[in-house]
Amino acid sequence: xxxxxxxxxxxxxxxxxxxxxxxxxxxxxxxxxxxxxxxxxxxxxxxxxxxxxxxxxxxxxxxxxxxxxxxxxxxxxxxxxxxxxxxxxxxxxxxxxxxxxxxxxxxxxxxxxxxxxxxxxxxxxxxxxxxxxxxxxxxxxxxxxxxxxxxxxxxxxxxxxxxxxxxxxxxxxxxxxxxxxxxxxxxxxxxxxxxxxxxxxxxxxxxxxxxxxxxxxxxxxxxxxxxxxxxxxxxxxxx
Ligand SMILES: C[S@@+](CC[C@H](N)C(=O)[O-])C[C@H]1O[C@@H](n2cnc3c(N)ncnc32)[C@H](O)[C@@H]1O
Numbered sequence: 001x002x003x004x005x006x007x008x009x010x011x012x013x014x015x016x017x018x019x020x021x022x023x024x025x026x027x028x029x030x031x032x033x034x035x036x037x038x039x040x041x042x043x044x045x046x047x048x049x050x051x052x053x054x055x056x057x058x059x060x061x062x063x064x065x066x067x068x069x070x071x072x073x074x075x076x077x078x079x080x081x082x083x084x085x086x087x088x089x090x091x092x093x094x095x096x097x098x099x100x101x102x103x104x105x106x107x108x109x110x111x112x113x114x115x116x117x118x119x120x121x122x123x124x125x126x127x128x129x130x131x132x133x134x135x136x137x138x139x140x141x142x143x144x145x146x147x148x149x150x151x152x153x154x155x156x157x158x159x160x161x162x163x164x165x166x167x168x169x170x171x172x173x174x175x176x177x178x179x180x181x182x183x184x185x186x187x188x189x190x191x192x193x194x195x196x197x198x199x200x201x202x203x204x205x206x207x208x209x210x211x212x213x214x215x216x217x218x219x220x221x222x223x224x225x226x227x228x229x230x231x232x233x234x235x236x237x238x239x
Contacts, residue, residue: 012080018083019082021066028103028105042109043100044113047068049074061089070095101138107145113151116152116190116192129162145212148207150206172208
């Protein structure tokens with residue numbers, strides 16, 4: 001579903017200067033200078049309207065959280081929510097997560113969240129999935145050894161496709177579940193998650209741990225090239 005155009009987007013973005021990082025490349029290797037003494041540096045890719053971002057930052061004030069979102073009509077809402085709450089430990093980047101290794105240094109991040117990313121079911125668009133191996137290899141670079149990717153999705157087929165994709169990058173999978181909230185709500189829910197939970201759609205979640213920095217071998221069969229996810233119905237989801 002396309003994001004609705006926000007009124008007065010440019011002045012509203014400008015009003016969010018205090019939390020909006022315009023030149024993330026300049027902070028490469030020194031993000032912690034935004035919050036000296038922070039316990040962890042975490043990154044969320046595709047934060048959308050920022051419900052999870054803001055609530056996580058509020059719940060863990062000693063953690064520095066950087067949220068990346070390429071659609072400004074969504075980002076502005078996330079930034080406005082952070083400002084309304086007076087949060088000092090969350091900042092926002094208006095860029096494509098595909099360039100994450102250009103604005104974070106190797107080993108800089110402790111934890112990376114991927115929440116309800118677009119499934120891109122058609123095989124020709126597999127490379128756009130935020131769990132495609134080219135993205136995973138970049139996350140692996142900027143995550144420290146022992147760092148983690150926490151991935152949640154309502155899309156069972158994207159999840160089933162993503163797990164071996166992660167393993168092909170030598171990520172160790174932990175706490176895999178296909179029904180996170182089976183016994184009642186667990187953790188902070190994102191905006192999308194809340195909607196799916198209300199509909200009774202099971203939520204899939206995995207923690208993928210960086211246990212080695214060894215890159216994915218070049219000769220691994222590229223599933224994105226050869227296979228659709230099983231639900232491919234010819235429709236494509238756009239952000
Ligand atoms: C389906 S929405 C989910 C939003 C939010 N994470 C949630 O769970 O409510 C996916 C979001 O990821 C963003 N996104 C998709 N690909 C991206 C990319 N390569 N870089 C940055 N943001 C991206 C989209 O613009 C969209 O806001």
